[in-house]
Amino acid sequence: MTEAISKYIRLLENLNRGYNKGLGRAPHKPVLLLAIIRLIQQKEITSNRIFITPELLLEFKNIWNIMVDTDHIPNFALPFFHMRSEPFWHLVAKPSMQIKVTKSKSIKSFKNLKESVAFAELDKNLYLLLTDTPKRQILEQVLVQKYFKNSMSNYSKIGLKPYDGHKKIEKQILNEAKEEYQQHLKDLRASLDDDEYEEELFIRGGLFKKTIPKIYNYSCCISGMRIESSQNAQMIDACHIIPFSISNDDTIPNGISLSPNLHRAFDRGLITINPDYVVRISPTVSENDTVFSLSQFNGRQIILPSKASWFPSPESLQWHNKEVFAI
Known part of the structure; x- marks a missing residue:
């Protein structure tokens, strides 16, 4: 040795x-x-x-x-x-x-x-x-x-029997209605101490970040960008439509998959998606004409998941149109 x-x-x-x-x-x-x-x-x-x-x-x-x-x-x-x-x-x-x-x-x-x-x-x-x-x-x-x-x-x-809450949380994220998911969080908040609750939120946020790109086939729902790497590098972000800090909602309909630049533009209101899943670009945007311009996506229909129950929530998109989109 x-x-x-x-x-x-x-x-x-x-x-x-x-x-x-x-x-x-x-x-x-x-x-x-x-x-x-x-x-x-x-x-x-x-x-x-x-x-x-x-x-x-x-x-x-x-x-x-x-x-x-x-x-x-x-x-x-x-x-x-x-x-x-x-x-x-x-x-x-x-x-x-x-x-x-x-x-x-x-x-x-x-x-x-x-x-x-x-x-x-x-x-x-x-x-x-x-x-x-x-x-x-x-x-x-x-x-x-x-x-x-x-x-x-x-x-x-170990490995054969995953953490008891793992599959349960995945099922909630994939299948539950927003109100049911929010009630689960309220129940957890009442039953766990502060550290346990913070850990639970951290795990749920991590599963949301993994699940959203997966159901969009690791593609940006606006640009279609998809990059694979043997280095286990993730180039597509999971984006909350209504931020978790406001919504307490990690369910799939409150998420979309975006490339990092479009994620930032979405969070800052430079782009939005209408409830009919069409992209709009803010009239406040002024840019030169390049392959990276936001305006090329104006009026584009987004890529949608395979299940209708996973489509972005029209109510959440309407909230983003009203509360975040710069007009």
């Missing part, structure tokens, strides 16, 4: 973990590390920079539900922040942002984590080990055997 992998085996076997007299040592750090390892394996994580993503949060919850047999609370922000006490984990704050901590020097909330932390960096040598399948499997087994002795046999189920 190489010196490098021996070093990281020692570090992974001696994680600094919080202790609760009634619950024992906290499982949060090993769960987060297993989630990162699995996303590296799936090529969702492709560098040593670990960003706070819905995919990572979902994988964290999935592993927690299957492997953790204590009554600890699955707070994602805690290990992401406190892993900074490990020599292989380096937190990088967003420019001009200060990470707010409690009197006990813990992170204040998941919301604060997202707002203040840009990403965490794994040691490059550790990341390289995790991209090598045999070495990754060794380190993965170190974590499972050291910290989950009572549930080791469950680890093979």
Whole structure:
């Protein structure tokens, strides 16, 4: 065994973990590390920079539900922040942002984590080990055997049994009426604490961003632009017609797929889509005649999803016409 992998085996076997007299040592750090390892394996994580993503949060919850047999609370922000006490984990704050901590020097909330932390960096040598399948499997087994002795046999189920809420949320986004979806959020707000609710919204927003491009065949509904890449790079945005901050609506009819430049133009009211799905360009727009001009799309019928129930909501489009479109 190489010196490098021996070093990281020692570090992974001696994680600094919080202790609760009634619950024992906290499982949060090993769960987060297993989630990162699995996303590296799936090529969702492709560098040593670990960003706070819905995919990572979902994988964290999935592993927690299957492997953790204590009554600890699955707070994602805690290990992401406190892993900074490990020599292989380096937190990088967003420019001009200060990470707010409690009197006990813990992170204040998941919301604060997202707002203040840009990403965490794994040691490059550790990341390289995790991209090598045999070495990754060794380190993965170190974590499972050291910290989950009572549930080791469950680890093979991960991936076969997704996070309980995942498919349920997807079904709500794809099939529910706006009012039903909004009621689900009200019920969640009443039953979850602030951190759990913020995590839930983050996951739902991430699933919305993935689902909208998918049902539009990864094409911009106005320009038809479609770019595929082996680098897992997404070039089509999911755009809320009525912003989520106003609508509390992540259902498909409140979304359209747009290229980044048209997404920005839509959000700023330079373009809109009529309830009959025809594009209008704001009369405030003045531009030169290029292949990038907005005016070329004026009067164009947008591309629509395969199911009529997924078509953009005429009521939402009417709201955008009235409240956002610049006339």
